[in-house]
Amino acid sequence: MFNEEMRFESPIRWAMVGGGRGSEIGHAHRAGAQRDGLFQLVAGAFDIDPARCRDFGTKLGLDPTRAYADYLSMFRLEAARLDGIQAVSIATPNATHYAISKAALEAGLHVICEKPVTFSADEARDLQRRAQAAKRVFGVMYGYAGFPMLHQAREMIRRGDLGDIRVINMQFAHGFHSDEIEKHSPGAQWRMNPAVSGPSFVLGDLGTHTWFLAGMLTGCEVERLCCMRQSFVHSRAPLEDNAHVMLQFKNGAVGTLWASAVNAGSMHQQKIRVVGEKASIEWWDEHPNQLRYEVQGQPAQLLDRGMGYLYNEVPGIATNRIGGGHAEGFFESWANLYHRFGLAMAAADCDDQATLESLWYPDIAAGVEGVRLLECCVESADNGARWVNF
Numbered sequence: 001m002f003n004e005e006m007r008f009e010s011p012i013r014w015a016m017v018g019g020g021r022g023s024e025i026g027h028a029h030r031a032g033a034q035r036d037g038l039f040q041l042v043a044g045a046f047d048i049d050p051a052r053c054r055d056f057g058t059k060l061g062l063d064p065t066r067a068y069a070d071y072l073s074m075f076r077l078e079a080a081r082l083d084g085i086q087a088v089s090i091a092t093p094n095a096t097h098y099a100i101s102k103a104a105l106e107a108g109l110h111v112i113c114e115k116p117v118t119f120s121a122d123e124a125r126d127l128q129r130r131a132q133a134a135k136r137v138f139g140v141m142y143g144y145a146g147f148p149m150l151h152q153a154r155e156m157i158r159r160g161d162l163g164d165i166r167v168i169n170m171q172f173a174h175g176f177h178s179d180e181i182e183k184h185s186p187g188a189q190w191r192m193n194p195a196v197s198g199p200s201f202v203l204g205d206l207g208t209h210t211w212f213l214a215g216m217l218t219g220c221e222v223e224r225l226c227c228m229r230q231s232f233v234h235s236r237a238p239l240e241d242n243a244h245v246m247l248q249f250k251n252g253a254v255g256t257l258w259a260s261a262v263n264a265g266s267m268h269q270q271k272i273r274v275v276g277e278k279a280s281i282e283w284w285d286e287h288p289n290q291l292r293y294e295v296q297g298q299p300a301q302l303l304d305r306g307m308g309y310l311y312n313e314v315p316g317i318a319t320n321r322i323g324g325g326h327a328e329g330f331f332e333s334w335a336n337l338y339h340r341f342g343l344a345m346a347a348a349d350c351d352d353q354a355t356l357e358s359l360w361y362p363d364i365a366a367g368v369e370g371v372r373l374l375e376c377c378v379e380s381a382d383n384g385a386r387w388v389n390f
């Protein structure tokens with residue numbers, strides 16, 4: 001079980017770009033990163049508005065001089081300090097990720113960036129090359145990937161409990177944008193603007209999450225795909241608020257991905273179902289402590305986090321912070337990922353390749369794949385749902 005015993009002599013000095021007051025996801029980063037004491041927030045360029053950044057940073061307990069007006073000043077001034085930042089998380093709207101990540105790597109920092117990591121796969125590959133050359137850790141915040149029951153699912157598939165994989169069904173389909181809420185929600189407004197959001201809306205905002213989970217669980221590689229996308233709220237065009245993708249994998253498996261923000265009445269409905277020749281598993285993010293396991297010809301089973309019958313010897317499954325039956329959730333998943341990011345950063349700093357190779361976490365390679373998905377989907381959808389090689 002995880003507790004606060006796992007510590008560094010001094011925590012990683014950590015900053016954020018974005019994630020300021022009122023942002024959707026800033027708190028999740030701070031809650032996840034600081035949970036185990038491996039990171040300490042010491043600086044930030046949290047907000048596009050410098051005065052609000054200073055006020056917010058001060059209220060978070062930072063030295064006011066380390067709540068910076070912009071990220072370039074932060075990287076420059078922190079580099080000049082003996083106790084300057086070592087790592088940064090980027091939680092700004094999509095259009096800014098590439099430039100901020102590039103500047104952070106140039107400043108010698110480890111980076112954790114939100115998804116979709118860039119607008120184009122070329123930009124994402126460029127970040128990958130830069131991170132490798134600088135020997136810096138580059139994590140991508142596919143935040144659901146820290147849930148222990150997903151690691152149980154991954155291990156069951158790896159051990160062959162399901163047999164060969166035949167079908168992978170993915171969906172992340174909520175209803176929060178069923179009407180034109182961008183008229184009064186700034187967080188929704190930028191998501192509908194291609195200049196800030198990128199070439200897609202729901203595929204990038206939602207689809208990349210479940211897509212990453214499918215790859216993480218099954219290791220199946222996509223051969224080709226076919227996508228159709230719509231803007232049911234017409235003012236959102238060319239960005240889609242609903243999309244369906246059909247997928248063919250190299251091993252002969254097939255799959256679908258439904259990403260939607262107009263699934264009226266739905267809270268999240270992020271689900272992944274993997275069907276093998278002997279059995280199927282299904283995970284639902286609204287009940288993340290359970291994994292449904294259905295063996296053909298037997299009653300369905302509901303496996304629960306924290307129980308002795310899981311493959312607890314596998315890292316990622318026994319990352320409990322409290323016993324089974326108590327609900328762990330989103331913040332714990334993020335803390336599990338930040339824990340791994342922290343260990344990877346410490347290993348990179350002392351060039352400990354063995355530890356680095358043994359640590360799994362969503363990295364920039366996963367970021368590249370997410371952006372490739374978007375590029376292929378847009379190419380397919382905008383050419384009459386044509387099949388596109390991945």
Ligand code: NAI
Nearest residue numbers: 018019020023024025046047048091092094114115143187
């Ligand atoms: P938001 O609009 O709620 O907040 C953005 C924050 O960034 C605000 O505080 C804003 O002032 C600040 N900001 C904007 N430009 C900036 C700049 N140049 N320098 C410094 N600060 C700047 O956006 P939200 O929803 O928090 O999304 C941020 C990112 O996180 C997006 O890329 C989004 O796709 C991703 N996201 C990821 C989630 C996950 O589960 N991993 C969930 C929600 C969002």
